[in-house]
Amino acid sequence: MSGFRVAPGTLRLALVCGLVPVLLAPLFPPAVLLVPVAFGVAVWFNRDPSRTPTATDGYLSPADGRVSVVREEEHAGETRVRVAVFMNVTDVHVNRMPAPATVESVTHEPGKHLPAFTKESDRNERVRFDCGAFEVTLIAGAVARRIHPWVDGGAELERGQRFAHISFGSRADVLFPPEVSLADVVVERGEKVRAGESVLVA
Incomplete structure (x- = not known):
């Protein structure tokens, strides 16, 4: 121990x-x-193991778990890529920043508590971390009903730095900058990833 x-x-x-x-x-x-x-x-x-980022560029996974979503979507008139990671109850639930960033705002949005691995989870309670060029959204699931942000707007974070925690599983999304395309994504749906270590976008 x-x-x-x-x-x-x-x-x-x-x-x-x-x-x-x-x-x-x-x-x-x-x-x-x-x-x-x-x-x-x-x-x-609720363990919180040490992690050391192995990549010095690109975007790392914000969560331990399996990739559940890889898609393009329209966002504010632009085509953006979203990658989501589903955290099972047995995964580590401490979340880490995908890339160096200044958090512009942290916004809580109330919603439902449906299973986080389903499409219906798009209506679930969430906390958005607007990091300027990209956005990280933590989504509560059927079991995880509390999202615990550890930073506020104005926080300057390094790649792989801890920024939040969700107990007992949920989902973490990264909405990438407009210049990121599906061809830049180096993971597939169902792939196992680790927060602060696995590269999502090279």
């Missing part, structure tokens, strides 16, 4: 998870045996 790191706020969440079996103990005494299990699972789900 040397060097093991968890996302901020995780220990409080783990304590709450560990308290649930204690509250159930009067009705079902063996539940108290689940205290260390509940605590350990909550900590593991």
